Amino acid sequence: MKAINDTTAQSYPKTQKRSSLSGREIKNKLFKSLFIGATAFSLLVLLVLLVQIFTQGIPYLNWNFFTSFPSRHAEEAGILSAFVGTIWMMAVTAPVSFVLGVGTAIYLEEYAKKNRFTQLIQMNISNLAGVPSIVFGLLGLTIFVRELALGRSVLAGGLTMSLLILPIIVVAAQEAIRAVPGELKEASFAMGATKWQTTYRIVLPAALPGILTGNILALSRAIGETAPLIMIGALTYVAFLPEGLLSQFTVMPIQIYNWTGRPQEEFHFVAAAGIMVLLVMLLLMNSVAVWIRNKFQKRF
Amino acid sequence: MIAEKAPKQMQEEVKAEEKIVYRAEQLNLWYGEDQALKNIDMDIQENEVTAIIGPSGCGKSTYIKTLNRMTEMIPIVRTSGRVYYRNENIFDKKYKVEELRTKVGMVFQKPNPFPKSIYENVVYGPKIHGIKDKKLLDEIVERSLKGAALWDEVKDRLKENAFGLSGGQQQRLCIARCLAVEPDVILMDEPTSALDPISTLKIEELVQELKENYSIVIVTHNMQQAGRISDKTAFFLNGEVVEYDNTDTMFSSPQDKRTEDYISGRFG
Numbered sequence: 001m002k003a004i005n006d007t008t009a010q011s012y013p014k015t016q017k018r019s020s021l022s023g024r025e026i027k028n029k030l031f032k033s034l035f036i037g038a039t040a041f042s043l044l045v046l047l048v049l050l051v052q053i054f055t056q057g058i059p060y061l062n063w064n065f066f067t068s069f070p071s072r073h074a075e076e077a078g079i080l081s082a083f084v085g086t087i088w089m090m091a092v093t094a095p096v097s098f099v100l101g102v103g104t105a106i107y108l109e110e111y112a113k114k115n116r117f118t119q120l121i122q123m124n125i126s127n128l129a130g131v132p133s134i135v136f137g138l139l140g141l142t143i144f145v146r147e148l149a150l151g152r153s154v155l156a157g158g159l160t161m162s163l164l165i166l167p168i169i170v171v172a173a174q175e176a177i178r179a180v181p182g183e184l185k186e187a188s189f190a191m192g193a194t195k196w197q198t199t200y201r202i203v204l205p206a207a208l209p210g211i212l213t214g215n216i217l218a219l220s221r222a223i224g225e226t227a228p229l230i231m232i233g234a235l236t237y238v239a240f241l242p243e244g245l246l247s248q249f250t251v252m253p254i255q256i257y258n259w260t261g262r263p264q265e266e267f268h269f270v271a272a273a274g275i276m277v278l279l280v281m282l283l284l285m286n287s288v289a290v291w292i293r294n295k296f297q298k299r300f
Numbered sequence: 301m302i303a304e305k306a307p308k309q310m311q312e313e314v315k316a317e318e319k320i321v322y323r324a325e326q327l328n329l330w331y332g333e334d335q336a337l338k339n340i341d342m343d344i345q346e347n348e349v350t351a352i353i354g355p356s357g358c359g360k361s362t363y364i365k366t367l368n369r370m371t372e373m374i375p376i377v378r379t380s381g382r383v384y385y386r387n388e389n390i391f392d393k394k395y396k397v398e399e400l401r402t403k404v405g406m407v408f409q410k411p412n413p414f415p416k417s418i419y420e421n422v423v424y425g426p427k428i429h430g431i432k433d434k435k436l437l438d439e440i441v442e443r444s445l446k447g448a449a450l451w452d453e454v455k456d457r458l459k460e461n462a463f464g465l466s467g468g469q470q471q472r473l474c475i476a477r478c479l480a481v482e483p484d485v486i487l488m489d490e491p492t493s494a495l496d497p498i499s500t501l502k503i504e505e506l507v508q509e510l511k512e513n514y515s516i517v518i519v520t521h522n523m524q525q526a527g528r529i530s531d532k533t534a535f536f537l538n539g540e541v542v543e544y545d546n547t548d549t550m551f552s553s554p555q556d557k558r559t560e561d562y563i564s565g566r567f568g
Contacts, residue, residue, distance in 0.1 A: 114375060183408060184414060187408065188414075188424070189401065190368060190370060190401055190405065191402070191425040191428065191478070191481055192400075192428070192429065193398070194428075201428070202414060205415075206415060
């Protein structure tokens with residue numbers, strides 16, 4: 001045993017400790033500061049943005065802002081119709097994208113045979129996630145607004161948004177389903193369970209936290225999207241609340257976009273207040289996603 | 301290389317036929333191009349413990365997973381030949397795999413309880429087969445946990461998560477979960493390889509009790525274990541059954557040189 005150790009020790013050349021160490025240490029410090037710099041840069045930009053928005057927006061952020069319709073006078077302008085419009089749109093987008101997205105993910109992960117065809121579907125879903133949102137707007141305009149004659153309605157907007165976030169939801173749900181340990185599925189099958197029983201009773205409960213997290217994050221992307229809705233013709237000035245799925249509507253980012261486009265400076269401050277509301281909504285949704293992830297994180 | 305049956309009288313032969321749970325005829329299995337099982341002919345007797353031994357990669361796990369068709373879960377697997385369970389060919393197109401797996405329970409190498417309560421783990425099987433009556437389910441839980449020698453340890457915490465149990469308890473829970481479906485055969489794929497010696501001993505004792513009511517096929521890495529608990533032993537090597545005989549005979553006077561080498565620890 002000792003002899004072996006001796007030979008192995010001898011077979012390694014003695015390293016030049018001093019010179020190489022100092023070089024490596026300099027490099028180490030250099031890269032560390034480089035990475036800190038990269039992080040600091042984006043944090044700084046975010047901070048400047050937030051400070052600007054908050055200083056401009058806070059004076060306009062009061063109860064009236066939430067209860068008023070948009071107005072020609074900046075002091076009276078409010079976000080009510082846009083806020084309610086966003087909620088209406090989410091009420092369409094959330095269930096539609098959840099059902100379609102999770103359904104697709106279950107099919108691809110649990111039922112579909114792994115062949116060229118499913119590989120093609122898989123590749124296309126990943127590609128769709130990268131398609132510019134304006135293209136989804138065009139698609140929505142053609143299919144929902146014109147072909148299906150839904151008009152510039154909440155329904156058409158919500159469905160267009162579902163299409164937009166569907167790829168994200170599918171991919172997130174697939175990952176959550178794939179993370180369910182195979183032994184659990186085996187145990188279920190070995191007791192004579194059918195595929196659906198196994199999926200419903202074992203796979204879905206275990207994958208649900210991941211699926212929900214993915215859904216919420218995708219929805220928070222939909223809340224901030226403007227382009228596809230402008231494309232399908234959501235209104236920019238709405239002084240009424242949507243009454244049903246076929247009502248016309250506007251949403252928060254469009255309202256904000258509209259305000260920032262006004263020449264009067266006061267409206268830019270109103271826009272800042274709107275941005276604050278939107279940011280808080282996004283923050284809330286993301287917190288819920290993180291909370292769900294932490295609460296239901298299971299060890300297998 | 302297949303052990304020949306000792307000549308028997310006609311009547312005994314018929315009687316023995318009835319007691320055969322599984323019969324494999326010319327069973328071959330491939331993973332893609334690799335043949336994992338070669339011309340297996342093997343009978344499994346009722347109310348006996350049949351041990352499958354052999355070195356890693358010899359096909360013993362593959363064989364046991366063919367018996368409840370779990371091998372189908374791997375897409376590249378191809379099989380040929382026939383496996384009869386109670387005189388019905390399980391590879392027959394009309395044969396319902398869910399029914400087979402209801403009658404043939406399985407215990408896996410790594411304890412794999414569901415991330416649910418102890419109670420929910422045990423009633424999982426009965427529930428998927430449509431039993432909803434709460435009282436009946438309670439009875440099944442008690443009976444199954446008693447059957448798996450776990451009742452006294454967990455009766456006061458049935459609602460707690462199964463992950464809170466020790467490895468050995470988890471494995472006995474998996475056995476209880478399996479018993480809850482009231483199977484005819486229990487397949488065990490190296491059930492003690494992830495357990496400490498005391499838990500292993502408990503499972504071994506349990507297997508001895510279970511064979512009164514069930515037929516058990518157990519894959520094991522451990523030859524001493526096979527010697528301790530089984531009535532018959534099959535020695536697998538490179539996908540073939542080298543020798544299949546009564547455990548006592550096999551361990552005292554193996555017919556094949558390779559069996560002797562393996563049993564005496566010269567390889568494997």
